[in-house]
Amino acid sequence: MTSQADFKLSRHPLGRLVLTDAEGVEHLGVTPVRAFPIAAPDEGLSLVGPEGHELAWVPRLSALAPELRQWIDEELASREFSPELRRLVAVSSFSTPCTWTVETDRGRTDFVLKTEDDIRRLDRGRLLITGSQGIVYQIRDLQTLDRGSRRLLERFL
Numbered sequence: 001m002t003s004q005a006d007f008k009l010s011r012h013p014l015g016r017l018v019l020t021d022a023e024g025v026e027h028l029g030v031t032p033v034r035a036f037p038i039a040a041p042d043e044g045l046s047l048v049g050p051e052g053h054e055l056a057w058v059p060r061l062s063a064l065a066p067e068l069r070q071w072i073d074e075e076l077a078s079r080e081f082s083p084e085l086r087r088l089v090a091v092s093s094f095s096t097p098c099t100w101t102v103e104t105d106r107g108r109t110d111f112v113l114k115t116e117d118d119i120r121r122l123d124r125g126r127l128l129i130t131g132s133q134g135i136v137y138q139i140r141d142l143q144t145l146d147r148g149s150r151r152l153l154e155r156f157l
Contacts, residue, residue: 007047007056009068017075019047019055027055032072037080038122038138045072083109085129085137088149094156097132104137111135116156127153 006022009030017030027049035044045058061069083104092099097114111131113119118130125142142150 009047009071011071017047017071019049021055030055031079032075034076034080038082038126038128082136082138085139087146088152091152091155096156100131102137111137113156119156121157 008020010018010020012018012028016028017032019027019030021027029050031048031050033046033048034041035046042061043059045061046054047056047058049055058064058072061072064072083106085102085104087103089101089103089108091101091113096116097112099110099112101108101110111133113129114132120128120130122128125139127139127142129137129139131137139145139153142153145153
């Protein structure tokens with residue numbers, strides 16, 4: 001494993017990330033993996049080779065050069081899909097399973113909440129809600145939701 005100063009990143013003509021380590025060895029198909037994707041998305045990133053071994057560690061993403069950061073952000077965006085729930089429009093019933101109609105930062109959608117256990121409380125008023133298809137919706141701050149959304153959500157908490 002190498003530190004941030006001991007490697008270079010580039011793009012293969014087919015778009016895949018290439019890590020060149022301190023010895024000059026190129027590793028095609030590198031995957032960035034956040035250590036703490038929700039609690040501290042800017043802190044701790046592992047660059048993992050195609051065999052699943054960590055090739056490099058980046059302690060802080062914001063310290064990377066803009067071009068490198070852009071490439072890593074693009075790779076992460078293709079792997080991470082966690083829409084931010086902005087408003088609860090309706091719920092089909094107050095017992096589970098039930099269908100939720102919500103507005104997210106990516107548009108309006110419906111999902112099935114199988115059980116109240118699929119709502120996970122985090123610190124500072126944050127919530128993670130997992131729909132039946134495995135998509136995890138985030139609420140970054142419960143207090144930023146409108147009153148109607150908070151009232152609907154309180155029935156499940």
